[in-house]
Amino acid sequence: MLPRFSSRIRSSHLRTLSHPSFPSRRWMSVRPEEVDGVAPRKKVTIHHLQAMRRSGTPITMLTAYDYPTGRACESHGVDITLVGDSLAQVCLGYDSTTRLTLDEMLHHCRAVARASKAPFLVADMPFGTYHTGAEDTVRNAVRMVREGGVEGVKIEGGLEVADTVRRLTRMGIPVMAHVGLMPQRHTMLSGYRVQGKNAECALDVLRAAVALEDAGAFAVVVEAVPHRLGGYITRAMRRIPTIGIGAGKETDGQVLVWDDVMGTWCGDKAKFVRRFGDVKGEVARGVRSYIAAVRERSFPDTAETYGMPEIEWEAFLARAEAERGGSSS
Numbered sequence: 082m083l084p085r086f087s088s089r090i091r092s093s094h095l096r097t098l099s100h101p102s103f104p105s106r107r108w109m110s111v112r113p114e115e116v117d118g119v120a121p122r123k124k125v126t127i128h129h130l131q132a133m134r135r136s137g138t139p140i141t142m143l144t145a146y147d148y149p150t151g152r153a154c155e156s157h158g159v160d161i162t163l164v165g166d167s168l169a170q171v172c173l174g175y176d177s178t179t180r181l182t183l184d185e186m187l188h189h190c191r192a193v194a195r196a197s198k199a200p201f202l203v204a205d206m207p208f209g210t211y212h213t214g215a216e217d218t219v220r221n222a223v224r225m226v227r228e229g230g231v232e233g234v235k236i237e238g239g240l241e242v243a244d245t246v247r248r249l250t251r252m253g254i255p256v257m258a259h260v261g262l263m264p265q266r267h268t269m270l271s272g273y274r275v276q277g278k279n280a281e282c283a284l285d286v287l288r289a290a291v292a293l294e295d296a297g298a299f300a301v302v303v304e305a306v307p308h309r310l311g312g313y314i315t316r317a318m319r320r321i322p323t324i325g326i327g328a329g330k331e332t333d334g335q336v337l338v339w340d341d342v343m344g345t346w347c348g349d350k351a352k353f354v355r356r357f358g359d360v361k362g363e364v365a366r367g368v369r370s371y372i373a374a375v376r377e378r379s380f381p382d383t384a385e386t387y388g389m390p391e392i393e394w395e396a397f398l399a400r401a402e403a404e405r406g407g408s409s410s
């Protein structure tokens with residue numbers, strides 16, 4: 082009796098497990114940390130990123146600025162989440178990233194950090210927070226890690242920031258370098274222009290990337306350079322990955338700004354941007370439908386409202402009207 086009974090349980094158990102509507106493991110236990118119906122992922126580390134470079138696996142980096150965008154990076158498999166200072170423009174409406182303060186950046190980092198756990202989490206050090214000497218730079222980077230909850234900081238600059246990169250790295254703060262087009266310097270550059278288009282400038286960008294790897298950077302963003310230069314710099318790196326934005330297909334990874342990917346950015350579109358979603362269209366549809374439904378009183382309907390027992394309503398009416406001297410119904 083008993084063996085037959087238990088073997089029947091086991092066979093039905095197996096059937097359940099192999100049923101297509103029960104993906105393996107999820108049925109076994111409910112994991113409270115699961116978000117958006119996706120199983121939790123392995124933590125991405127610097128070691129992992131360098132292994133991806135060695136194995137030729139493209140690294141995906143995407144910006145996030147708040148809890149929901151951070152959660153999307155977490156749920157859908159982004160390798161590196163970047164709280165970019167582009168948030169100044171795409172989230173806060175400033176005309177330049179140079180307007181962003183450290184406190185504003187920290188506020189957004191905290192929101193992203195609460196959601197984005199598995200991707201490696203990096204944030205831009207805002208303009209001016211690594212320019213006024215070693216002590217200030219370390220203090221500000223420590224705030225990014227301690228208060229912002231980020232794992233690494235990104236710094237724009239070439240040879241002139243190599244000492245800064247070395248210092249932070251030695252303190253145990255991983256640094257992502259950023260060469261080529263450096264948006265924090267758009268005024269000096271007279272705009273957002275492709276960098277390294279002539280041999281001399283291309284050499285400058287290459288030397289910067291090499292020096293920053295030597296200084297201990299764990300990765301380097303290469304922005305808006307000719308694609309052959311992006312490839313050359315990638316091959317010139319000894320171990321650290323290059324993450325390109327407008328640097329061609331030969332970099333070890335790619336990064337784009339969230340709003341450019343989703344189609345929510347209203348400003349000019351750089352040549353390197355590809356839109357992968359039409360969230361702006363979806364937002365327009367949602368806002369317009371909401372307004373229309375309110376105006377024609379089709380929202381809310383009964384299912385979207387709360388009821389009350391008839392007897393309580395009658396009692397309420399009687400007492401309310403007595404209290405108000407029967408002045409209204």
Ligand SMILES: Nc1nc(=O)c2c([nH]1)NC[C@@H]1CN(c3ccc(C(=O)N[C@@H](CCC(=O)O)C(=O)O)cc3)CN21
Binds near residue numbers: 170178
């Ligand atoms: N939405 C958004 N996407 C970004 O990539 C981004 C920001 N904002 N804000 C901060 C910086 C600014 N960046 C930019 C902004 C504009 C161009 C741009 O329009 N470049 C010209 C280059 C023209 C030339 O050099 O001749 C282009 O047409 O691509 C590039 C990078 C990158 N970052």
Ligand SMILES: CC(C)C(=O)C(=O)O
Binds near residue numbers: 163205
């Ligand atoms: C585009 C990336 C590299 C960036 O620096 C930002 O979003 O601020």
Ligand SMILES: [Mg+2]
Binds near residue numbers: 165166167178205264
């Ligand atoms: Mg930036």
